[in-house]
Amino acid sequence: MAGFKHLVIVKFKEDVVVEDILKGMQKLVSEIDAVKSFEWGQDIEGEEMLRHEFTHAFLMTFEDKQGYTAFVGHPCHVEFSATFSTAIDKIVLLDFASVVVKAAT
Amino acid sequence: MAGFKHLVIVKFKEDVVVEDILKGMQKLVSEIDAVKSFEWGQDIEGEEMLRHEFTHAFLMTFEDKQGYTAFVGHPCHVEFSATFSTAIDKIVLLDFASVVVKAAT
DSSP states (O other): OOSEEEEEEEEEOTTOOHHHHHHHHHHHHHHOTTEEEEEEEEOSSSOHHHHTTOOEEEEEEESSHHHHHHHHHSHHHHHHHHHHHHHEEEEEEEEEEOEEEEOOO | OOSEEEEEEEEEOTTOOHHHHHHHHHHHHHHOTTEEEEEEEEOSSSOHHHHTTOOEEEEEEESSHHHHHHHHHSHHHHHHHHHHHHHEEEEEEEEEEOEEEEOOO
């Protein structure tokens, strides 16, 4: 779907239990209605050279920028962010209105 | 949709006409059936510090890993990649099977 996207790519610290982080994220997106969809993946197959050590991608979709702003300010997100930020070694965030060129049928 | 994802985040070189690159991508995804969906966006609002100079995200979805492999080996992709690689300053690629936690309704 189109909408406003919040894309996060990370490299977790070595001692992090990624399953625990994922559980927290699942709880987070179930608690916040503004999150319309959420998917993630772990790259275990890409070209290492072009991956630049990043391992996980997280993609959330909101109806619009306002939905994203509501998410960012939500107490559950503020709390989760504090935990999340201690778990990451490297991160890139991109927030953007999505342009759909070819839509899934 | 779930499926296999090909995520590309880039910072283009300064003299690049991004519209030309986008036209090339639109042509590419229209020519290759294996690409089930394609969307992209330009971050003009995120936190600069966490964006790490990356500006654009491109996300393609394939039915499965085989679809992605077919795309990578397709002559049109091979040709486009040569052009694309001369336009980028920084790039991260992640390829992963998508786990859908919350689906768009």
